Structures are given as structure tokens and as C-alpha cells.
Amino acid sequence: MKRRKLVDSAYDSPIRSSQRSAGPVMVHLHTERRFYLIVLVLLALCAALSPYPHLAMWFGFMLAGYSAVANDSIQTVGTFIASNRRIPWYYLWLYIGALFVIAIVVSWSLYDGDVTYQRLQSKGLTESPSEFSFLQLTAPVILLVLTRLRIPVSTTFMLLTSFSGTLGTVTGMLQKSVSGYFIAFFAALFIWWLFSKPLRWLQKGEASQLWTGFQWITSGTLWYLWIAQDAANIAVFLPRSLSVSQLIYFCAFIFAGLALLFYMRGDKIQRVVDTKSNVVDVRAATIIDLVYAGVLLWFTWVNTIPMSTTWAFIGLFAGREIGMSLSGYHGDTRWKKTFSLIGKDVLMVGIGLLVSILLAITVNATIRKEILELF
Numbered sequence: 001m002k003r004r005k006l007v008d009s010a011y012d013s014p015i016r017s018s019q020r021s022a023g024p025v026m027v028h029l030h031t032e033r034r035f036y037l038i039v040l041v042l043l044a045l046c047a048a049l050s051p052y053p054h055l056a057m058w059f060g061f062m063l064a065g066y067s068a069v070a071n072d073s074i075q076t077v078g079t080f081i082a083s084n085r086r087i088p089w090y091y092l093w094l095y096i097g098a099l100f101v102i103a104i105v106v107s108w109s110l111y112d113g114d115v116t117y118q119r120l121q122s123k124g125l126t127e128s129p130s131e132f133s134f135l136q137l138t139a140p141v142i143l144l145v146l147t148r149l150r151i152p153v154s155t156t157f158m159l160l161t162s163f164s165g166t167l168g169t170v171t172g173m174l175q176k177s178v179s180g181y182f183i184a185f186f187a188a189l190f191i192w193w194l195f196s197k198p199l200r201w202l203q204k205g206e207a208s209q210l211w212t213g214f215q216w217i218t219s220g221t222l223w224y225l226w227i228a229q230d231a232a233n234i235a236v237f238l239p240r241s242l243s244v245s246q247l248i249y250f251c252a253f254i255f256a257g258l259a260l261l262f263y264m265r266g267d268k269i270q271r272v273v274d275t276k277s278n279v280v281d282v283r284a285a286t287i288i289d290l291v292y293a294g295v296l297l298w299f300t301w302v303n304t305i306p307m308s309t310t311w312a313f314i315g316l317f318a319g320r321e322i323g324m325s326l327s328g329y330h331g332d333t334r335w336k337k338t339f340s341l342i343g344k345d346v347l348m349v350g351i352g353l354l355v356s357i358l359l360a361i362t363v364n365a366t367i368r369k370e371i372l373e374l375f
Contacts (some may be wrong), residue, residue: 035148039141046137056132060237061250063140066257068155068233071147075292075313076226080219081265083285084212093262097255099220103227104251113241115250118304119232120240124169125160125306128239135363136162142359146352152345153352154308159233161360167370169305170360174353176299177308181315184295188316191291192323203283215286222289225296232306292316314349318342 042063049056077096084092107117120126129136143158154177161170192199234254235242242250295312321338361368 032148039145042141043138046141047134050132050134050137053131056137057237060132060137060140061234062253063137064159064237065234065254067140067143067147068159068230069254069257070261071143071153071155072226072230072310075310076223077219079285079288083215083282089262089265093259095216095220096223097258099223100227100254100258101251103224104231107231108242108247115242115247116232116235117228119229119306120236122169122172122305124164124166125236126240129163129237133363135359139359142355151348151351152310152314154310154349154356155230155233156306156308157353157356160236160306161356162363163236164360164364164367167367170367172305173307176305177311180295180299180307180312184292184312184315185319187295188291188319189323192320193326196324196327199287203281207282211282211286215282215289218286218289218293222293222296225293225300226309228300229296229307229309288320310349314345318345
């Protein structure tokens with residue numbers, strides 16, 4: 001924790017006048033120069049390894065594994081981290097890490113080596129890649145940069161579209177993701193509006209230890225359902241059926257990556273959750289996780305087409321913020337800030353979608369041809 005405070009203080013320190021005159025972009029590059037040096041090294045490795053399919057496969061998996069979990073951490077364990085700040089990070093890590101291993105092993109056992117709960121059995125994604133382009137490997141690197149900039153993007157679109165064999169798969173993912181946004185939005189809107197008084201009553205006074213236990217259960221359930229939806233984003237680089245040794249490496253790498261994520265308490269993108277109203281209270285975090293888990297459970301039953309859970313997450317918080325404003329939680333001064341937060345979140349996922357589509361068009365000749373045929 002001491003090391004973390006030193007890092008934070010470095011970011012929060014006053015900027016020298018020479019840096020201010022350079023503009024915000026140059027200031028950002030200056031303060032993050034070590035990170036962008038790592039990015040340059042990763043891009044060089046992408047270029048060097050792309051001609052070698054076996055090495056590229058595992059390198060791409062490692063990049064996708066960390067970048068996807070790091071960016072999506074705000075929607076799965078973000079409230080868990082925010083409401084458990086007093087608990088040592090390694091307890092949180094061991095709990096979430098163990099659930100990840102269990103979820104992956106269950107899918108591997110049930111679906112003949114498939115660790116994605118059949119999300120990669122959708123048309124256009126069934127074949128594991130036999131070769132990799134430079135841009136396919138750079139997609140998770142771009143995702144790392146967006147995560148560092150605190151931009152919550154759809155890891156599903158960012159990582160899957162460049163591997164999709166048909167445009168229909170991409171449009172199917174888009175339709176399911178848009179419906180996820182609106183279902184989560186209206187569910188949260190009505191819950192935090194219609195049940196505002198019971199929710200306020202539940203959050204009076206100090207929370208009992210029972211709430212902490214309940215929150216760990218709901219957060220664990222949400223995490224499990226997220227894995228069922230988004231493990232495909234990590235495994236898309238790998239064979240569709242993993243051997244025992246491949247399974248062990250898959251689980252071990254993500255388990256270790258989760259340790260780093262929890263040690264940094266979600267890193268910078270965690271601030272996306274921290275800006276939302278009343279997420280630190282364990283009772284509020286429990287209710288958020290419970291509603292979000294219900295949304296993901298519904299879409300787990302609908303079909304196996306991959307979807308952007310990020311869109312559902314953004315929709316959930318948008319509906320919650322409006323519902324709380326309608327119920328008078330914020331008084332009369334919050335509306336402008338509420339719509340500003342919602343607009344910013346929508347803009348960020350829109351940027352991510354645009355980048356994903358441009359990547360898919362550039363990398364994937366099949367999709368590029370189908371789009372050109374539309375015109």
C-alpha cells in the first residue's frame with residue numbers, strides 16, 4: 001500500500017510550468033512515459049512474433065488475458081473493490097481467482113475442452129486461427145492503452161471482431177449488446193426509482209457483517225456470469241479445445257494477472273466506478289451486483305452469441321443515476337452532472353466500437369468484402 005501511495009502522489013503532484021505550456025497531451029505522455037515505453041516494446045514483439053503462429057497464439061492470449069480483465073474489472077469487481085477497501089487485497093484476489101479457476105474448469109469439463117461456455121461456437125468464430133496478423137496482435141495492446149486512459153470499452157468488440165469470419169456475427173454481437181444496454185438501463189431505472197424509499201431505508205446506519213457476506217456472494221455470482229460471457233475474449237487466440245497442460249497455463253496466467261490487478265486496487269480505470277453515486281457502501285454495491293448479475297444471467301440463457309457486457313454495465317449505471325435523480329436522491333442540482341456522466345460513458349464505448357470496427361475492416365478481408373458489397 002505504501003508503494004501505491006507513492007505512485008498516486010507522483011500523478012497528483014503539481015505540474016511544472018514547462019509541462020503546462022506543453023498542453024494536456026504532452027503532460028500525459030510525460031507522466032506516463034514508462035507505460036508507453038512498455039507499449040512500444042509490446043508492439044515490437046507483436047511485429048516480431050506475428051510470423052510464428054504458435055508463439056503469436058500464446059503471446060496474443062497473454063496480452064488479451066490481462067487487458068480484457070483489467071478493462072472489464074470495473075464492471076465485475078469494481079464495486080467489490082470499492083466497497084472492500086479495508087480488506088487486504090490478497091483476500092479479495094484469492095476469492096475472485098479461485099472462482100475464475102472453478103468457472104473455467106467447469107466449462108472445460110462440460111464442453112469438451114472449451115473454456116468459453118460455447119461462446120466461440122457462434123458462426124464465424126468456430127475455427128481457431130492458424131495464423132496471426134500484426135494488427136490482430138495489437139488489438140489487446142490498444143485495449144491496454146484505452147484502459148490506462150480510463151476508457152471503458154467493449155473488450156468483446158475489440159478482441160473478437162478481427163477474428164470473426166462473417167459480418168453477420170459482428171452484427172449479431174452488436175444487436176445483442178444494444179439490447180443488453182437498454183434492458184440493463186430500464187431495469188436499473190425502475191428499481192432505483194420505484195424502490196427508492198426501501199433502498200434508502202436499507203442503507204441507514206452501519207452495515208452489519210451479514211451484508212458483507214451477502215455482497216461477496218453476489219459479487220462472486222456476477223464474476224462467474226461474466227466469465228461465462230467474456231472468457232471468449234481471452235481464449236479467441238487459442239485452440240477451441242484445450243489440452244490439460246494448456247488449461248493449466250490458461251488458468252495460472254489469469255490467476256497471476258488478477259493478483260496484480262487487485263494489488264493495484266483496479267488501477268486507474270477503477271475511478272470510472274468511483275465517480276458513480278454511493279458505490280462504496282457495501283449495501284449499495286450488493287444491490288448493484290445483484291441487478292447486474294440478473295441481467296447477465298438472462299443473456300446467458302438467450303443464446304451463445306458473444307455480447308458486450310460493458311454495454312450492459314454502462315446501461316445499468318445510466319439507469320441507476322437517472323432513477324436516483326428522479327427519486328430526489330440528488331436534490332435539484334444533480335441532473336446536469338448525471339447526464340454528463342451518462343454521455344461520457346456512452347461516448348467512451350462508442351469510441352471503442354469505432355476502433356473495433358476499423359480494426360476488423362483492416363484485418364479481416366471477409367468482413368471488408370461484405371461491407372463493400374453493401375454499397
